[in-house]
Amino acid sequence: xxxxxxxxxxxxxxxxxxxxxxxxxxxxxxxxxxxxxxxxxxxxxxxxxxxxxxxxxxxxxxxxxxxxxxxxxxxxxxxxxxxxxxxxxxxxxxxxxxxxxxxxxxxxxxxxxxxxxxxxxxxxxxxxxxxxxxxxxxxxxxxxxxxxxxxxxxxxxxxxxxxxxxxxxxxxxxxxxxxxxxxxxxxxxxxxxxxxxxxxxxxxxxxxxxxxxxxxxxxxxxxxxxxxxxxxxxxxxxxxxxxxxxxxxxxxxxxxxxxxxxxxxxxxxxxxxxxxxxxxxxxxxxxxxxxxxxxxxxxxxxxxxxxxxxxxxxxxxxxxxxxxxxxxxxxxxxxxxxxxxxxxxxxxxxxxxxxxxxxxxxxxxxxxxxxxxxxxxxxxxxxxxxxxxxxxxxxxxxxxxxxxxxxxxxxxxxxxxxxxxxxxxxxxxxxxxxxxxxxxxxxxxxxxxxxxxxxxxxxxxxxxxxxxxxxxxxxxxxxxxxxxxxxxxxxxxxxxxxxxxxxxxxxxxxxxxxxxxxxxxxxxxxxxxxxxxxxxxxxxxxxxxxxxxxxxxxxxxxxxxxxxxxxxxxxxxxxxxxxxxxxxxxxxxxxxxxxxxxxxxxxxxxxxxxxxxxxxxxxxxxxxxxxxxxxxxxxxxxxxxxxxxxxxxxxxxxxxxxxxxxxxxxxxxxxxxxxxxxxxxxxxxxxxxxxxxxxxxxxxxxxxxxxxxxxxxxxxxxxxxxxxxxxxxxxxxxxxxxxxxxxxxxxxxxxxxxxxxxxxxxxxxxxxxxxxxxxxxxxx
Amino acid sequence: xxxxxxxxxxxxxxxxxxxxxxxxxxxxxxxxxxxxxxxxxxxxxxxxxxxxxxxxxxxxxxxxxxxxxxxxxxxxxxxxxxxxxxxxxxxxxxxxxxxxxxxxxxxxxxxxxxxxxxxxxxxxxxxxxxxxxxxxxxxxxxxxxxxxxxxxxxxxxx
Numbered sequence: 002x003x004x005x006x007x008x009x010x011x012x013x014x015x016x017x018x019x020x021x022x023x024x025x026x027x028x029x030x031x032x033x034x035x036x037x038x039x040x041x042x043x044x045x046x047x048x049x050x051x052x053x054x055x056x057x058x059x060x061x062x063x064x065x066x067x068x069x070x071x072x073x074x075x076x077x078x079x080x081x082x083x084x085x086x087x088x089x090x091x092x093x094x095x096x097x098x099x100x101x102x103x104x105x106x107x108x109x110x111x112x113x114x115x116x117x118x119x120x121x122x123x124x125x126x127x128x129x130x131x132x133x134x135x136x137x138x139x140x141x142x143x144x145x146x147x148x149x150x151x152x153x154x155x156x157x158x159x160x161x162x163x164x165x166x167x168x169x170x171x172x173x174x175x176x177x178x179x180x181x182x183x184x185x186x187x188x189x190x191x192x193x194x195x196x197x198x199x200x201x202x203x204x205x206x207x208x209x210x211x212x213x214x215x216x217x218x219x220x221x222x223x224x225x226x227x228x229x230x231x232x233x234x235x236x237x238x239x240x241x242x243x244x245x246x247x248x249x250x251x252x253x254x255x256x257x258x259x260x261x262x263x264x265x266x267x268x269x270x271x272x273x274x275x276x277x278x279x280x281x282x283x284x285x286x287x288x289x290x291x292x293x294x295x296x297x298x299x300x301x302x303x304x305x306x307x308x309x310x311x312x313x314x315x316x317x318x319x320x321x322x323x324x325x326x327x328x329x330x331x332x333x334x335x336x337x338x339x340x341x342x343x344x345x346x347x348x349x350x351x352x353x354x355x356x357x358x359x360x361x362x363x364x365x366x367x368x369x370x371x372x373x374x375x376x377x378x379x380x381x382x383x384x385x386x387x388x389x390x391x392x393x394x395x396x397x398x399x400x401x402x403x404x405x406x407x408x409x410x411x412x413x414x415x416x417x418x419x420x421x422x423x424x425x426x427x428x429x430x431x432x433x434x435x436x437x438x439x440x441x442x443x444x445x446x447x448x449x450x451x452x453x454x455x456x457x458x459x460x461x462x463x464x465x466x467x468x469x470x471x472x473x474x475x476x477x478x479x480x481x482x483x484x485x486x487x488x489x490x491x492x493x494x495x496x497x498x499x500x501x502x503x504x505x506x507x508x509x510x511x512x513x514x515x516x517x518x519x520x521x522x523x524x525x526x527x528x529x530x531x532x533x534x535x536x537x538x539x540x541x542x543x544x545x546x547x548x549x550x551x552x553x554x555x556x557x558x559x560x561x562x563x564x565x566x567x568x569x570x571x572x573x574x575x576x577x578x579x580x581x582x583x584x585x586x587x588x589x590x591x592x593x594x595x596x597x598x599x600x601x602x603x604x605x606x607x608x609x610x611x612x613x614x615x616x617x618x619x620x621x622x623x624x625x626x627x628x629x630x631x632x633x634x635x636x637x638x639x640x641x642x643x644x645x646x647x648x649x650x651x652x653x654x655x656x657x658x659x660x661x662x663x664x665x666x667x668x669x670x671x672x673x674x675x676x677x678x679x680x681x682x683x684x685x686x687x688x689x690x691x692x693x694x695x696x697x698x699x700x701x702x703x704x705x706x707x708x709x710x711x712x713x714x715x716x717x718x719x720x721x722x723x724x725x726x727x728x729x730x731x732x733x734x735x736x737x738x739x740x741x742x743x744x745x746x747x748x749x750x751x752x753x754x755x756x757x758x759x760x761x762x763x764x765x766x767x768x769x770x771x772x773x774x775x776x777x778x779x780x781x
Numbered sequence: 782x783x784x785x786x787x788x789x790x791x792x793x794x795x796x797x798x799x800x801x802x803x804x805x806x807x808x809x810x811x812x813x814x815x816x817x818x819x820x821x822x823x824x825x826x827x828x829x830x831x832x833x834x835x836x837x838x839x840x841x842x843x844x845x846x847x848x849x850x851x852x853x854x855x856x857x858x859x860x861x862x863x864x865x866x867x868x869x870x871x872x873x874x875x876x877x878x879x880x881x882x883x884x885x886x887x888x889x890x891x892x893x894x895x896x897x898x899x900x901x902x903x904x905x906x907x908x909x910x911x912x913x914x915x916x917x918x919x920x921x922x923x924x925x926x927x928x929x930x931x932x933x934x935x936x937x938x939x
Contacts, residue, residue: 101883239816412885670923776842
């Protein structure tokens with residue numbers, strides 16, 4: 002945690018290098034050297050033309066944290082701090098969640114770079130909920146590196162400066178004669194002193210403001226180089242500790258028996274005493290979302306959940322099915338505002354349907370809670386720990402200060418960990434039982450009661466005359482997306498651009514993230530959302546995969562109409578607005594050998610996407626020939642096979658190209674799943690899918706055997722977003738390839754949604770299935 | 782309550798637990814061996830893949846009483862010991878290719894990879910794309926391509 006200095010003196014020494022941008026940070030009082038910088042606004046030195054900061058939205062609109070606003074108003078309340086230790090290491094508690102996207106590694110790289118310290122001497126932990134950060138502890142919108150890059154560098158640069166100052170005194174030399182390298186200060190005389198030996202000497206008794214300049218990018222030695230994950234060894238040896246691997250005294254396995262339909266709630270339990278007497282079971286307690294059971298093992302909790310007899314209140318969507326939702330979306334579509342177009346204008350008009358999808362991670366929703374009379378402590382992978390803290394305090398009838406929220410590294414998120422459904426249940430169950438609990442969702446519940454990417458339709462109309470596109474309008478209509486976690490720094494950074502008028506939060510997000518990257522004359526994109534009865538949330542890349550897939554399919558149709566060669570690549574090249582977009586498109590076409598001769602039933606598809614201050618393009622090759630579609634792999638859903646993907650990405654400044662490639666790879670697998678195989682079927686108020694073998698997320702048998710990921714060199718010098726960036730272009734390029742291979746533009750995604758089930762749906766009561774017992778018959 | 786006995790990662794263990802509790806929970810909740818992960822409890826996602834007498838299996842779907850006292854269970858924690866090293870060649874390959882993202886599925890992926898390579902070697906051949914296509918382990922982060930590269934690389938060292 003960052004110490005809060007109550008009194009800060011200012012260091013008004015004239016900074017050198019006045020022609021470069023100055024930043025403000027602090028040296029904090031402490032036992033060893035601690036350097037800090039503000040996260041978000043306030044990092045730029047004042048009296049500079051470039052110091053303008055967008056205004057922060059009214060805090061009360063998002064956070065009802067009256068007693069914390071005073072704290073938040075303190076000049077140093079939003080500090081992040083790097084500490085140098087006597088063993089020569091640096092430590093930093095990152096106020097973001099690592100869920101696999103690699104931000105602990107990239108953050109360590111940024112610190113190592115600015116501090117001139119070997120990468121393995123930088124230790125990153127995840128900060129617990131820090132209410133004083135207000136907006137600035139949300140991991141979402143692929144915004145982590147963009148929002149923390151400069152503050153972390155400032156803190157590291159201040160630490161380096163303090164080490165140099167301390168070394169100058171120790172060596173009796175002038176600081177200008179000293180340099181730093183690999184964790185040592187080196188004098189021109191050859192004398193060396195390690196950071197470890199300076200850690201105590203550089204410590205100061207009174208916190209001080211510091212001005213600092215940052216390293217020039219041309220001297221970067223670590224940023225921009227491929228670096229392996231700092232947690233890789235722990236992962237491959239099984240040592241990496243996820244929430245359910247933690248050992249909190251007496252926190253026994255706990256599961257929840259859930260209603261047969263979405264958002265159904267428990268009315269009464271008929272056999273609580275009987276279930277409590279089952280082997281291993283210690284407690285049974287009704288909570289707001291179901292009936293919680295606690296026991297010696299999760300296996301016995303599964304037995305108990307299955308044995309419970311519960312009377313349920315109705316759910317929120319008991320009469321809903323795929324067809325009723327589709328009809329509701331059709332009714333809610335906003336009208337096109339037809340611009341006045343010349344006579345003879347032609348148009349292409351199509352409506353696309355995108356089915357419910359699950360953002361379930363492989364690590365299910367889970368949390369540990371230890372609720373006592375005077376306070377509570379929670380452990381979970383959480384991307385919005387401040388919202389969690391507030392909601393848990395409210396649920397428990399406690400103050401925010403009584404609830405300690407620890408952020409644990411998560412086993413994937415894809416948007417799921419923006420919400421704390423399991424942490425809330427764990428807190429409630431622990432309070433009801435008066436004991437610590439280790440609460441985990443069953444996989445079947447993950448699909449049926451977990452958050453979904455809502456079903457949507459996208460209506461696109463493109464109007465053209467001669468060789469020009471005069472207008473492109475898009476009406477996206479969706480089941481409501483739950484954004485109650487807010488969007489933290491992402492929202493703050495967009496605050497100045499928020500549209501005026503009566504827009505909902507969702508509409509604002511839509512308008513701030515969706516664009517038409519082509520010169521298509523009059524373009525309008527509008528969102529309407531209906532029905533708040535579902536468990537929904539942002540799934541990786543939120544609206545973009547569906548919106549862009551629809552748009553790119555229409556772009557291919559336009560290419561067929563407007564160009565004699567009908568070439569989708571050349572059409573995009575001709576109409577793209579942004580040179581960065583054209584550059585990634587050209588690179589993808591070149592590396593992907595665009596236009597090569599391919600057998601009938603196979604084809605290439607090409608698509609682009611711009612978001613998160615970056616540009617990307619994908620060339621996808623697909624095989625839709627019957628022999629491939631119907632290939633037999635034991636217990637596999639196969640279908641068309643994406644055989645090759647070339648993906649080119651420009652994120653402005655790639656901090657860790659190896660990690661960036663990993664994120665694009667994951668986004669591609671998501672894009673393939675959304676296009677071809679994975680969706681949830683809504684039937685009478687519940688989803689039919691209850692297992693990974695029902696919900697066909699990409700598996701090895703649908704993985705492209707050939708994959709090439711190209712990271713463009715630095716363009717803007719500012720790191721854009723990575724985690725979600727790969728999905729939209731991959732999805733769109735896969736859909737475009739499928740259309741070209743089959744000669745039919747698909748309008749329903751995934752394309753297999755209307756096919757007969759490949760599985761027998763699990764019953765809804767009991768809500769979860771028993772584990773098989775034949776595991777020794779499937780060894781290999 | 783019955784006492785269940787078997788060999789775990791080279792050491793004999795004895796644990797008091799009912800016969801029908803699946804081995805995964807005995808490992809995780811009773812013995813504190815947390816390398817094998819829960820991903821479904823249905824023998825579908827393969828996150829808990831471990832070895833029994835050198836073959837891949839999924840402890841989520843085996844009642845502990847089906848494990849005989851003479852059976853040797855190996856989890857990711859004991860894999861390196863089976864080759865008398867600090868890391869198994871497959872783990873080395875995983876590090877070299879930088880496969881992992883969140884890491885949740887990776888213990889199961891590595892255990893499956895080792896068994897798959899042994900299986901095809903027993904059949905007198907090397908691993909092919911068709912063999913890789915049959916691996917069922919889910920990686921929700923989508924690291925599949927690096928997994929394929931690492932298996933081929935790891936096989937070279939086995």
